[in-house]
Amino acid sequence: MRKAVICFLACLPVWSAASARVLDVTQAQIARLGIRTAPVRPAETQSTVSVLGRVMPAPDSRIPVSAPFAGAVERLLKLEGARVKKGDALAVIVSADMQFAEAKLKGLQAHYQAAKAAAARARSLVDEGIAAASRAEEADAQAASVAADLAASRRAMAQAAATGHGSYNLLAPVDGRISAISISAGEQVAAMQPALSIDTKDEMWVEGQLPANAIGRVAAGDSAMVEELPGATGTVMAAGTSIDPRNRSATVRIRLNSAPGLVSGQTVRLTIQKNAEAGSFNVPRAAVVTLKSGPAVFVARPKGFEPVAVTLVARGPSEATVRGGLKPQDAVAISGVAELKAASQQE
Incomplete structure (x- = not known):
């Protein structure tokens, strides 16, 4: 290869600004030096910067699943990466707190019915002029307070399904894919401790x-x-x-x-x-060389290659965006460029 390059340079006519710009290169020389070309492309985009980053789920897609009641993890029912539907059982947790919560929910339901009935009676007495309006307001406030406690208890129970054996199933709150599991069998979990994460999107x-x-x-x-x-x-x-x-x-x-x-x-x-800027072209990164006059590419011509000065607009990992004397039908050298550069700079 070295002898081929020396012969190639020796056989080329001296090139200068005053002589013809095209470097005469025969097909035999092109084959011997391994010169390859690629077409230029009118640029639609140009590289701005290369950045290092970390892949993550979409910001609004990851939903944490917490254990509503303290207990011990008996077993996991789903593995990381599994697709789940809302309401699917994810893990079995043994919990005395769950039994207490069930009893509390039943008590709150009865208490709410009584408070609602008391508020209705108080409102009726006020309407009949037997009781002051403040009495009805007080009864309404009491019923509203019990209703809030009942709603909170129901929300907690909605995340779990009692098994009837002193344990509960932790349920999926949404459809999605399990992206992380932070509990394991035999481990103690606290109330509201994050247990799993579910990604609701593939994005x-x-x-x-x-x-x-x-x-x-x-x-x-x-x-x-x-x-x-x-x-x-x-x-x-x-x-x-x-x-x-x-x-x-x-x-x-x-x-x-x-x-x-x-x-x-x-x-x-x-x-x-x-x-990209109007009138610019994308070329393979290897096509751009630096001559004494500045950045250039070697454009294929019928009898060889012509060094064409360009302005380097942007350089990406595989392509460069340039502006200059190029036409959409042009092809540029992408290998053997060093030999063409050496020939073009002979004095």
């Missing part, structure tokens, strides 16, 4: 760190792509404008439009993009 987000020099250049609505997974794309939902002194960056939140193979907690790198 995933990424929370990333935006470098200080990119603040102001990224905005909601910008597009993003996961560099490790070209099929995974997203949309910027929010971009911070102030720097966190702990990591010298701002926070950017991206909703993933598709996330094949990504899981919550995974670290990924994303390229954030915005609408």
